[in-house]
Amino acid sequence: MKTALFALALFVHVLAQAQGADIFKGADLALGARLIADNKCAQCHASKVGGDGNTIYRPQGRINTAALLRGMVENCSTQLNLQLFPEEVTAIAAVLNRDHYKFK
Numbered sequence: 001m002k003t004a005l006f007a008l009a010l011f012v013h014v015l016a017q018a019q020g021a022d023i024f025k026g027a028d029l030a031l032g033a034r035l036i037a038d039n040k041c042a043q044c045h046a047s048k049v050g051g052d053g054n055t056i057y058r059p060q061g062r063i064n065t066a067a068l069l070r071g072m073v074e075n076c077s078t079q080l081n082l083q084l085f086p087e088e089v090t091a092i093a094a095v096l097n098r099d100h101y102k103f104k
């Protein structure tokens with residue numbers, strides 16, 4: 001019984017962590033950076049907000065968790081028909097998190 005409770009506690013803990021930036025652990029940052037460059041993310045964003053396009057990333061805005069950030073990258077890439085693999089979406093989101101959002 002004690003063991004079951006411990007296992008449950010551990011499971012809940014892992015779940016809670018999965019909500020945070022832990023989803024980016026082990027992400028291939030070099031791959032993410034390359035995909036961002038290859039898919040002209042910044043060019044299009046710059047045409048909307050000016051400058052280098054980076055002000056489109058608003059950590060204080062509606063994207064306020066790591067999971068939402070990843071979800072947004074997924075939406076954007078689906079709309080753009082990029083057909084990325086899940087690891088590629090994670091890699092892109094991890095780079096954006098490192099450079100802009102900084103979710104823990």
Ligand code: HEC
Nearest residue numbers: 039040041044045048056057058059061063072073076092
């Ligand atoms: C064809 C234009 C276009 C391209 C290409 C594009 N985006 Fe976007 N993206 C937008 C626009 C417009 C918004 C703002 C949407 C809004 O605020 O309602 C946006 C918003 C975002 C946001 C949310 C910013 C925030 O904090 O609210 C993320 C993240 C994002 N884009 C990621 C990407 C990534 C990664 C790529 C490349 C794989 C990409 N986008 C390519 C047009 C584009």
